[in-house]
Amino acid sequence: MTDRNLADWHNRAALFEQEINKAVIGLERPVRLVTTAIFARGHAMLEGDVGVGKTTLLRAVARGIGGAYERIEGTIDLMPNDLVYHTYINEAGKPQVDPGPILKHGEELSTFFFNEVNRARPQVHSLLLRVMAEKSVTAFNREHYFPHLQVFADRNRVEKDETFEIPSAARDRFMMELKIETPEDPALQRELMFNPRFYDVDALIETIQPGILPYRELNEISRQIQHHIQASETLQNYALQLWQATRFPKNFSIALDNVDMDRLILAGASARGAGMLMRAARVTAWLNGRTHVLPEDIREIFHETIAHRVFFNPTYELRRTLLAEQLSQKILQQVAAP
Numbered sequence: 357m358t359d360r361n362l363a364d365w366h367n368r369a370a371l372f373e374q375e376i377n378k379a380v381i382g383l384e385r386p387v388r389l390v391t392t393a394i395f396a397r398g399h400a401m402l403e404g405d406v407g408v409g410k411t412t413l414l415r416a417v418a419r420g421i422g423g424a425y426e427r428i429e430g431t432i433d434l435m436p437n438d439l440v441y442h443t444y445i446n447e448a449g450k451p452q453v454d455p456g457p458i459l460k461h462g463e464e465l466s467t468f469f470f471n472e473v474n475r476a477r478p479q480v481h482s483l484l485l486r487v488m489a490e491k492s493v494t495a496f497n498r499e500h501y502f503p504h505l506q507v508f509a510d511r512n513r514v515e516k517d518e519t520f521e522i523p524s525a526a527r528d529r530f531m532m533e534l535k536i537e538t539p540e541d542p543a544l545q546r547e548l549m550f551n552p553r554f555y556d557v558d559a560l561i562e563t564i565q566p567g568i569l570p571y572r573e574l575n576e577i578s579r580q581i582q583h584h585i586q587a588s589e590t591l592q593n594y595a596l597q598l599w600q601a602t603r604f605p606k607n608f609s610i611a612l613d614n615v616d617m618d619r620l621i622l623a624g625a626s627a628r629g630a631g632m633l634m635r636a637a638r639v640t641a642w643l644n645g646r647t648h649v650l651p652e653d654i655r656e657i658f659h660e661t662i663a664h665r666v667f668f669n670p671t672y673e674l675r676r677t678l679l680a681e682q683l684s685q686k687i688l689q690q691v692a693a694p
């Protein structure tokens with residue numbers, strides 16, 4: 357792949373973001389983060405209330421990259437097999453087995469949206485984990501591969517009844533956790549409320565130019581970006597310090613109000629998490645038009661790639677969202693950028 361190719365992909369990425377921002381409004385930052393995850397080939401957890409545009413965003417993404425899109429609802433009675441196949445009585449009155457949402461598009465599956473993932477049972481989470489990590493499942497006596505698959509999940513954060521928290525290991529496999537919120541700008545709120553364009557999602561998605569980022573080429577372009585975008589030794593030292601600060605915040609004089617810093621952290625970010633931080637930072641540098649990562653590229657994606665990997669003592673877990681935000685902020689404040 358040549359520099360010209362990368363430059364061409366850079367233009368395509370800009371067009372892609374522009375098109376997605378036509379379908380969902382006021383979500384420029386989440387759209388940038390999702391674009392980053394796409395080029396870093398990472399899965400993402402979306403956090404947001406109902407009806408804030410998550411499905412619209414992901415359908416727009418699927419149209420922008422091409423390939424097949426599937427969405428599944430997490431429910432308490434969902435079984436792992438429901439993802440793989442479904443059985444029913446066909447018109448001839450005979451039992452029939454059809455491939456389920458994961459299998460039915462084969463290698464064309466590019467975007468899989470697991471809505472309300474915390475309503476599904478742990479057995480379902482473990483299947484999802486395997487699909488995310490290995491991009492394959494075993495079914496009908498053979499292995500099925502999904503080399504272009506990217507998983508997006510959404511966690512219902514309003515209702516906690518009958519929910520199953522995603523285990524730490526599963527959360528670590530998500531490259532990012534990002535917030536999707538209703539825009540605060542009154543002009544955008546007026547648009548969403550009164551412009552009929554936003555009432556019909558199917559028509560809205562149709563307006564997006566299809567296949568701007570051909571999904572079959574994303575793995576290769578992602579590899580090229582990781583090789584092409586440099587991280588100097590000084591930058592590496594900075595990134596290492598940030599990682600250490602998630603493990604031993606006290607060593608960096610990080611203190612949060614009303615928190616015993618000796619007890620806050622059960623485990624800091626994993627090595628996988630630290631690697632994902634740099635993968636995302638390289639893509640951010642590339643999207644920002646650079647050939648070298650700068651501290652600001654890391655800072656741009658630090659919270660979304662790292663906060664969900666830091667495990668708090670159970671006494672602090674209840675206040676996780678707030679504490680995680682404060683911790684990220686303090687780390688970025690206290691670790692001196694070169």
Ligand SMILES: Nc1ncnc2c1ncn2[C@@H]1O[C@H](COP(=O)(O)OP(=O)(O)OP(=O)(O)O)[C@@H](O)[C@H]1O
Nearest residue numbers: 379380381406407408409410411412413554555557
């Ligand atoms: N920021 C936004 N930009 C464009 N449309 C939006 C936005 N927020 C909400 N909508 C509109 O609100 C409706 C619901 O959006 P959508 O189905 O994408 O939400 P959701 O977050 O996936 O909700 P749920 O979790 O209930 O499925 C759609 O008609 C969508 O066009």
